[in-house]
Amino acid sequence: MSDLLNRLQASVGKEFVFKAQYPIGHAPIRQYALSLENFNPLYSDSAFAKAHGLRDVMAPPTFICDSWQYFGGDIDERGELLGRHELRDLVGLRAGNDYEFFQPVHPDDTITAKWRVLDVAVKEGRSGKTIFQNFEVTFYNQRDELLAKSIEMMFHRG
């Protein structure tokens, strides 16, 4: 665990930038909504979305923060995307999220995600050591407009 902790602590402050090669598209938005059993027409009916001031259907708000669609790479034997560096060195569980949304996300948006390691901490309890790792992720479109910000909180019990 000390090797893992040393690697994680060395990653604090590092930033990793991932730029999508193509726009989000309509189908992934519909697929994400389907996974949530979410049939709000804002996500599937362009005419309905336009009638409510949008240029097309929008993605469910959390889509952009949940999806690694912008990433290009293979997976390893765990199913983990390869090449995410220290971002997934800690294969942990989710402690929570703080999201901030600045504008609707549409199928024609091409995403750039900037991941930064905020901090790493260790807490000792009755069940042993727990490592906490927090990230700040900012999402931009092809016009470099800020779409959303997410604070990701993960933990790992050693």
Add this chain to the structure above:
Amino acid sequence: MTTPVTRYYEDVSEGEQLPVLTRTMSVARMMIYGAATWDFIRLHYDEGFAKSKGFPGPFVDGQMTGGHLAQLVQDWAGPSAFLRKLSFRNRAMLFPGDIITLQGTVTRKWIENGEHLVECSLWVDNQKGEKVIQPGSAVVRFASRSK
């Protein structure tokens, strides 16, 4: 779902309860979620792999419940409202077959920099009465009849 209708800031009252949303976790939905989010980690669909890592079986990605919380809020707030913030802390793992109940209440409404904002407190319980999400909160920007 019935066609959503616009809700205005003036229609919202502090103390108001959001309509309860209930969802049953299933491997099929978890698989769709994993595909949609490019999260192919086997812990979320491969029973043998999950058990080999010390878990009782495949478990739900904690962010998926965040997606359900956004749904709870957006469905209540209507299609002209915009979710500005969503925050949640995961307290319990979810597995296929678990049933979650998502609830919320309006805690505050105010106008800031011309935005008509409403804050909600949110929480999620499972079928055993355990807290799955607590605390949770959202801030929503509403349209106003005064504009």
